[in-house]
Amino acid sequence: MASVVEYKGLKAGYYCGYCESREGKASRGMWAHSMTVQDYQDLIDRGWRRSGKYVYKPVMNQTCCPQYTIRCHPLQFQPSKSHKKVLKKMLKFLAKGEIPKGNCEDEPMDSTMEDAVDGDFALMNKLDIKCDLKTLSSDLKGSIESEEKEKEKSLKKEGSKELIHPQAIEEKLGSGEPSHSIKVHIGPKPGKGADLSKPPCRKAKEMRKERKRLKLMQQDSAGAFEGFQAQGQPVCLLPKAKSNQPKSLEDLIFESLPENASHKLEFTRFLCNSPLEAEHPANGPECGYGSFHQQYWLDGKIIAVGVIDILPYCVSSVYLYYDPDYSFLSLGVYSALREIAFTRQLHEKTSQLSYYYMGFYIHSCPKMRYKGQYRPSDLLCPETYVWVPIEQCLPSLDNSKYCRFNQDPQAEDEGRSKDLDRLRVFHRRSAMPYGVYKNHQEDPSEEAVVLEYANLVGQKCSERMLLFRH
Incomplete structure (x- = not known):
């Protein structure tokens, strides 16, 4: 079983659904008549992606919205x-x-x-x-409701304050948009200001930190007490309650x-x-x-x-x-x-x-x-095809739409095509190396097209997949 593909070449100057540019999109593609899972695995690790039977690779330094494999x-x-x-x-x-x-x-x-x-x-x-x-x-369900009530209480303050409505937060987190807080400004009542006889208002964040610190101190002291009896003989420590552990995705x-x-x-x-x-x-x-x-x-x-x-x-x-x-x-x-x-x-x-x-x-x-937001995650370097943690990529992407993520200036594409003659071609119902196929071709543009395809799919895929030629 072998992959059979038909290279379609460059497709540029067409509509982009992301930025709505009429002529900004550019990609190269091929039609996959059949494909093995290993070939497709190697292709997506070189920036390709399929849509039905059409497999395409954005021209990253030309397209209006560079698309990085994640x-x-x-x-x-x-x-x-x-x-x-x-x-x-x-x-x-x-x-x-x-x-x-x-x-x-x-x-x-x-x-x-x-x-x-x-x-x-x-x-x-x-x-x-x-x-x-x-x-x-x-x-x-009970823990959800109590958690929401706790959040509402922590947001309520006296005097001049800003309240973030829980419903607004829910709507934002459920959307694909960046999370911007929706603020409601409530001013102090006329004629009333700060009561100097009372302690100053404290931020909810500080209060939560202090409660957590006190809780940890209580746990430490309780653990020390349970660890020893009055005679000084140790007893078994109680295991920590599982409810304190964060729930996993499976939970x-x-x-x-x-x-x-x-x-x-x-x-x-x-x-x-x-x-x-x-x-x-x-x-x-x-x-x-x-x-x-x-x-x-x-x-x-x-x-x-x-x-x-x-x-x-x-x-x-x-x-x-x-x-x-x-x-x-x-x-x-x-x-x-x-x-x-x-x-x-x-x-x-x-x-x-x-x-x-x-x-x-x-x-x-x-x-x-x-x-x-799904982390840990990596982005694929569009030049050397190595994976780089997304945290290292974001500062560069903030400055430029197109970026090379590999910080080593000497690094090259290790999987690039190195021997064009070993590329496999499907011609007249027969599979053959390109070195044999090219001896019967007179079209000077043929080799340029095959070389472009080989560089895009890499040496491994070029040797396994069959490139259909008329």
């Missing part, structure tokens, strides 16, 4: 406060049917796909994989709902049509490698479908489409968290599968920066 480290991932809010919002909806007030926008998806998209996403060959989507349990997702839940959410996975050939090696994941539809069913109705590629070293998120009537559930964020958890599950069986690829990170488009 990957997350699921094994070290800890959900942020905004991620937890999305999971808790889903809990409230499933458990009690609560719908958040206001206009809760979801994070943007990669909906602006390349024009040459196949569009054929028929469901094929249902696998023996059906997983109930277990969500947050009702025992977390937040895989707990069961109460029996009287208002809604039921189910999760199924299907193999879907794509250029990737399905593979089932003995040492691979149980579901195999390939492209899958992940379907989200709410009370028997499908509300979202995510497309993912399961590859040798990663789960690659292709895109998500969903019923807009349920955008209040922030399904883009929720599905990403589900896919991160799924990557962890696959890693348990297949240790080398340990990354979650989120597609492209577009720093020049503020609404597309949300992918940088």
Whole structure:
């Protein structure tokens, strides 16, 4: 089995859905008649990405909105406060049917796909994989409500103050927009000022720090007392309560709902049509490698479908489409968290599968920066194709849309094409090395096109994939 691709070359001066430039976008692409999962893994590690059967690579130093490949480290991932809010919002909806007030926008998806998209996403060959989507349990509900009340209390102050409405925070965290606090200014009552007989008002942040410090001191003293009896003989220390530990992503997702839940959410996975050939090696994941539809069913109705590629070293998120009537559930964020958890599950069986690829990170488009919130994560250097932690990349991206992230000026692309003659060509129903094929060609432009293709896909892929030539 070999990948068969047809190189289409440069496509420039067309509409960009990110900045709405009419002629700013530039990319190179190829049509994948078939492709192995290992070839696609190596291609996305060189900045390529598929949209249906069309595989494209932005021309990073020319396109209006440079798109940097981004990957997350699921094994070290800890959900942020905004991620937890999305999971808790889903809990409230499933458990009690609560719908958040206001206009809760979801994070943007990669909906602006390349024009040459196949569009054929028929469901094929249902696998023996059906997983109930277990969500947050009702025992977390009390802690959610008490946490929200505590936050409201800590924000209330006497005199001149600024209140940040909890609902406004919820709406912002559920959107893909940058988090800007919504402030309500409340002035002091006429004729009344500060009461000098009372201690000065203290910031809520300082009060929380002091409470935490006192709590730690109490725990230390209690531990010292329990460690010794009056006669000086040691006794067993009590283990720390697990409730003090932050909940992991699995804790937040895989707990069961109460029996009287208002809604039921189910999760199924299907193999879907794509250029990737399905593979089932003995040492691979149980579901195999390939492209899958992940379907989200709410009370028997499908509300979202995510497309993912399961590859040798990663789960690659292709895109998500969903019923807009349920955008209040922030399904883009929720599905990403589900896919991160799924990557962890696959890693348990297949240790080398340990990354979650989120597609492209577009720093020049503020609404597309949300992918940088899934950390730890790396960006791919567009010149040397090495991974660099996103924290090191952001200062450079603040100054320039296009950046080389590798700080070593002597570093080169180690995977570049080094021997063009070893590139494989498919011509007249036969596979052959380019060194043989070129002896029968008289077109002087032929070698320039093949060389451009070879430099873009790298030496390894050029030797494995078959480049279709007329």
